[in-house]
Amino acid sequence: MGALDRRRSRSCRCGGLSSEEVVALRPLPQRDKIQERLQMVFPPDTFNTVLSSPQAAAAVAAMLYVDAVVPDSGPTLEETYWARPTTCLWLSDEAYSRTNDDDRLAWREAASKRRATVVALLKDWGHPLNAWYADNSRETLRDETLPGWLGFGALRDRPGVKTTSSYGRWALTESFADLFDPDLDGKALTEAVEAWISSHMTPGDRYRIRRAREMGRRDVSVIVNLPDGSTRNLEPGEASMILKGVVEDWAPRRLAEPEVLTISEPGNKILLADGATLAEIGLLINVSTLLPDALLVDLGAEPRPKFWLVEAVSSDGPIDEDRKAALLRWAEDQRIPPGDCEFLTAFASRHHPSARKRLKDLAAGTFAWYADEPGRELAWYEIS
Incomplete structure (x- = not known):
């Protein structure tokens, strides 16, 4: 069953769901592929580059890894996992390579606490913590990338959680997360991106994307x-x-x-x-x-x-x-x-x-x- 048809929930020691609700987490794409797809949605010559930067790609990868994904609209489940900027900063190549659900949920639980807990988990796995980004690099993600995506409906923020809170408050919307399904490719990917842009962007933004694509053509007078x-x-x-x-x-x-x-x-x-x-x-x-x-x-x-x-x-x-x-x-x-x-x-x-x-x-x-x-x-x- 592909990610486009999947609703995810999972029993785990950090989520509190019942064992009857077990469904596999989404498959994980490579980070460079995530950035390529972000640039399809937000061409960097047209939109602020923070929306499709390498750090933005790391944020998508991290939220997919911990299953911080919610419906595009309507109420969210009480057990929904909400990410915070450090969720995206503390992930590492070593952790991201462990794709089975149990390891991903163990890392999620550790990251919901503090950095030392993540260090301890990685040590148990036989690796040091080689985090993708340092803690002092969170400002761009927190102040520009995530709010920018929020404005386009690419993610949602957790109701009632202040911007200064240490609690997680960000989750990708399902329609946006679907664009990063590794099985989505070629014409199907292009059509999915176009459909998402059509339903989430204003006519002005769509015009800007069209002009950016025209600007990139080098073979036609x-x-x-x-x-x-x-x-x-x-x-x-x-x-x-x-x-x-x-x-x-x-x-x-x-x-x-x-x-x-x-x-x-x-x-x-x-x-x-x-x-x-x-x-x-x-x-x-x-x-x-x-x-x-x-x-x-x-x-x-x-x-x-x-x-x-x-x-x-x-x-x-x-x-x-x-x-x-x-x-x-x-x-x-x-x-x-x-x-x-x-x-x-x-x-x-x-x-x-x-x-x-x-x-x-x-x-x-x-x-x-x-x-x-x-x-x-x-x-x-x-x-x-």
């Missing part, structure tokens, strides 16, 4: 629909997907009458048609020294059109103070007043490594935008 109805084929890659979002999602929301003057990419600095348009209106861009990823104009801005200089950051290259100064010098050479220039740095997601690394470098008087949250924008400006 990116088709951008321009405001004038024409299309542009860009090279495959994350930067092209960000530019697609800028043109199709950001510009219609932000600009009164957007037009794309040019989009650059590594193999095609300025498209011939873009070059002709730029020459016709008297703009010159030296592709060897200065080339924004995109140049847009808002023809509906008052009192004059606004030029938007855009950088799409997949790894580096935000509009910092030096970059902004260089772009303003270019604008001055083209007889564009500085007040007619606006600047946008676009990222895939605020959780993407490039955003976490480079947001601090943004120049004053510029904006930032994230492709997976198209209806929002950050502004960094002087308070006057």
Whole structure:
């Protein structure tokens, strides 16, 4: 019988259940497989990485090991085992390799007491305690990972137990625990993950996951629909997907009458048609020294059109103070007043490594935008 159909209860010296209610505990997946599945549910470029980190995987493994699993909703059994952060920190490779139910329940009973009891049990098994994590590493798990999962319905907290209590208060929900069944694989795994995401996440979160998957595609050219109805084929890659979002999602929301003057990419600095348009209106861009990823104009801005200089950051290259100064010098050479220039740095997601690394470098008087949250924008400006 697979874990998807299993309801677990067990007689043991720590749980107090009757011997008639004995059912096998869930099978245990490898920790690296747990992290892979966590990243399917919570892509690290889209969600806070604490939701799918190695420590998060250890937490899932520990709660499966001690059978801290509850129904998704409704009342919980009085004998339910609730984990605490130390349950996830004190587990070790030696203990996790002992997969029979009696050993798992013995470790669970020891971990419900104190660290010395776990040390004594491991000693009886012929091993020192090589815990996965030190006790002083519990803050991230306690303050970010577990509350984060709680918000998505991946686990439940124990009613009536304060956050400062030493009693266990966390358990995985059955539907979330089911995703880590080692027998679940291939298409069935993908479908199970999609079903869980559909039933537990908001449309906004699902959109962010969809965008993250699109960003990861490297084998298909990116088709951008321009405001004038024409299309542009860009090279495959994350930067092209960000530019697609800028043109199709950001510009219609932000600009009164957007037009794309040019989009650059590594193999095609300025498209011939873009070059002709730029020459016709008297703009010159030296592709060897200065080339924004995109140049847009808002023809509906008052009192004059606004030029938007855009950088799409997949790894580096935000509009910092030096970059902004260089772009303003270019604008001055083209007889564009500085007040007619606006600047946008676009990222895939605020959780993407490039955003976490480079947001601090943004120049004053510029904006930032994230492709997976198209209806929002950050502004960094002087308070006057």
